[in-house]
């Protein structure tokens with residue numbers, strides 16, 4: 144079975160579980176070649192619904208988690224997105240496929256921050272190879288500070304688990320009406336995924352489900 148067949152089968156399974164429902168997210172997951180973002184030794188597992196090691200004790204999240212977060216963010220063409228935790232670059236490519244599809248007359252952009260320089264460099268290579276390099280900017284730094292240079296953002300996603308107190312810069316850099324999708328809780332276990340909607344100076348918080356992510360390390364994260 145080739146990679147495209149495997150990808151189609153994975154997406155069918157996620158649709159059956161009602162994890163994937165939005166046509167724009169389904170289209171993006173069908174388009175972005177996940178196998179180009181995983182280490183060579185893990186390529187045969189690229190279309191299994193499981194997180195995979197990408198080195199430096201970090202992971203590319205399981206596809207159902209990518210799907211859940213993209214759906215929760217309600218991404219639209221033209222939006223400006225900030226991702227904290229580039230990892231492999233796969234989730235950033237998925238977001239770019241939705242907010243800045245090729246030939247869009249109103250392309251959005253994805254800014255993604257990674258604290259590990261080596262991972263950022265590998266992600267850049269994968270994004271270049273898959274033709275997302277002009278739609279995704281990879282920045283090396285502490286994403287708990289957000290990325291003030293291009294704020295405010297329509298949507299912000301964090302792919303590492305924050306302490307219960309959400310990093311204030313991320314809430315501050317969200318547009319009015321914007322959505323922040325972030326796992327938060329304890330460092331290892333007992334984390335939940337939250338959807339936070341900004342309404343003026345107020346924030347509406349919805350708990351989605353229990354999750355398990357690597358910790359968010361930084362000034363407003365864990366030590």
Ligand code: SAM
Nearest residue numbers: 203228230231233234257258286302359360361
């Ligand atoms: N979104 C990624 C993907 O598609 O492969 C998966 C990300 S992995 C689960 C979490 C990433 O967050 C790791 O690469 C980790 O180094 C990074 N990270 C943790 N704390 C960070 C911080 N303060 N700023 C930026 N990146 C951070």
